[in-house]
Amino acid sequence: MQQRLGYHFGDEALLEQALTHRSAPGPNNERLEFLGDSVLNFVIAAEVFARRPGAREGELSRLRANLVNKASLARLARTLGLGAHIRLGGGELKTGGHRRDSILADAVEALLGAVYLDGGFEACRGVIASLYQEWLEDLPERGELKDPKTRLQEYLQSRRLPLPDYEVVDIQGRSHDQTFVVCCRVDRLELASEGVADSRRRAEQRAAQEMLARLERGDTQSGDPDR
Template sequence: MDIETLVQRNKDDLAVLEQCLGYRFTDLRLLQKALIHSSFAFEQAQIDKNNEILEFLGDAVLDLVIGHTLCKRFPEMREGELTRLRSSLVNETHLATMARNLKLGDFLCLGKGEDASNGRNKSSILSCAYEAVIGAILEDSDYPTVAVIVNKFFVPDMAGKKEELLMADAKSRLQEALQEKFNEAPSYRIDEEEGPSHQKIFTVSVLFREEALGSGTGSSKKEAEQRAAATTLDSLDDVIGKFSS
């Protein structure tokens, strides 16, 4: 079955997907090709007529658009932090979530075996298909157009992902800052444990030169330490000033 036949057969479904994407294709064959998994192409004896090249293109587009947007929105972040933040937005899990939000699995062309094994809900297949759709939009239009569409879907998650990253990385950032300034690292002290063994709440303090700098609570020691470090980072300038005098 060739692409033109698939487009005619799936014309109504493709129109629904276009509406979800907020983009109307000049060449619907590109959108259709983005939805063809290799298992379907193999069964149709058209092994090269799948979405893998568009997936490759979409992967590059997402890295560039999201990387550029992050640099503009968060100019205070360092290169390593920006890299980790971009990775949290374009990894398989998050891309599969974006695909599920579009119900992209409903539109995929899968081989019979892949379809029978719940392929429409596999994160690996969904994330690749999402990248392929982005690649198809670029092929059908131009970079400014695809950048607008990518940002429409990804910008709402950027601030939340940034906070998750900074919270998860708070201990490392605090240690780097104190070691750079004083050549010493902070330590952590468990101040309190509350609740039953399966629902404990820990309160932890950050110590530097035996003085408490900040505290945090969490359902694990690690989480409490990260929160304590994050609290300390909020007043880092005051901390550095205090120990520098």
């Protein structure tokens, strides 16, 4: 893990704590997560500020959010193979907690907090810059920063079409680990798409993204799951 992270700890107890979820016995990573989140946000804010000198505050905020949100952190964790190293309690192990985005994202932030305590700010900044190098060198353009629901709304409005309707068609799993299935419909075009995610908001975004993809490739065939 230290080799993949590009940092070797002087105090390996910090690394162990960073990889311990609150469901497992012993010191857990919640406090380190809080610290790492703060350092990560600052470093990424400084990076996008330097790389986009003409960008306004709103664009800079969206760039930062795009890089430090839960989905991006979970993807980073999977690149590092982090899930296999996280210590979990029995309940989380049985429900596949090592694959869950929230647990993976929190562990990345905790790792960064541990690096900060072990090696200081410059060491932590170097790790973040290395982990994010490819993403920082290929920052999305302004139009790409808009979320799929906003882009779909603008697409439809520009063609004088009614706005889409979103409906939760299924909720699966227990209350602490639910999966939402959302249908996005554009009735005028007789089109529908589905999105699946661990929250209603993200499921709506994924359904909107799928609808956009269909519209942009000229798909006018009904995608209604009920038809």
